[in-house]
Amino acid sequence: MSATEADAVTGVDTIDTADGTGQGLDELCRSAERLVRLAGPGLSRLQLTSGGTVVVVEWNGAPAAAQPPSAAASHGEGGGVGEGEAHAEEDTRARVLSPCVGTFYHRPQPDAPPFVKPGDAVTPGQQIGVVEAMKLMTPVSAQTAGLVAELLVPDGEPVEFGQPLLAIEPA
Numbered sequence: 001m002s003a004t005e006a007d008a009v010t011g012v013d014t015i016d017t018a019d020g021t022g023q024g025l026d027e028l029c030r031s032a033e034r035l036v037r038l039a040g041p042g043l044s045r046l047q048l049t050s051g052g053t054v055v056v057v058e059w060n061g062a063p064a065a066a067q068p069p070s071a072a073a074s075h076g077e078g079g080g081v082g083e084g085e086a087h088a089e090e091d092t093r094a095r096v097l098s099p100c101v102g103t104f105y106h107r108p109q110p111d112a113p114p115f116v117k118p119g120d121a122v123t124p125g126q127q128i129g130v131v132e133a134m135k136l137m138t139p140v141s142a143q144t145a146g147l148v149a150e151l152l153v154p155d156g157e158p159v160e161f162g163q164p165l166l167a168i169e170p171a
Contacts, residue, residue: 028055029100029138029161036162057161094144095152095164102133104140104165106155114155116166120148128166131159146170 028048032055035046046057098104106114106129116128122142129140146168153165 028053029133032057032161033097033099093149093167093169094146096128096140096142096166096168098131098159098161098163098165099138099140100131100133101161102131102138102159104153104155104157104159105130105132106151116148118148118150121171122146122148122168140165142166142168144168144170 028050032046032048036057048055108115108130116122122128123145124143126142127139128142128148131138131140148166149169150167151165152167153159153163159165
């Protein structure tokens with residue numbers, strides 16, 4: 001992984017898994033998420049290749065998912081500090097981000113109860129939802145312990161890579 005870390009410093013990462021390992025789309029998404037976190041704010045382009053599948057993620061400046069939604073929305077309105085920005089500075093909630101592009105579901109099956117709901121306690125590694133992409137179900141897990149503060153995406157809605165799905169008030 002040291003070559004990947006070195007590439008992360010330059011701002012462009014490429015992983016070629018065309019060696020027949022059979023790495024699926026969900027593994028590519030997990031790899032992309034891990035590399036983005038590892039590289040930090042200097043990364044602006046990420047390309048992952050597996051056989052004939054290529055995933056490219058590009059952005060200018062910091063990834064949009066790094067900003068809380070209220071801060072991103074308030075930057076476009078007026079030039080002063082609004083209530084949204086003041087609230088964003090005080091918000092210490094952890095966000096669970098989408099591991100890939102797809103449709104986010106709160107429950108394992110349509111007739112099943114949701115994995116979690118606001119007020120539920122969660123532990124690191126606990127499944128909080130699932131993202132479906134091309135009939136492939138990718139589990140989404142909490143990274144921190146705490147209480148579910150807010151479900152940020154309605155059940156069955158499309159999501160982007162790195163989009164906040166759920167807010168957790170740390171324990």
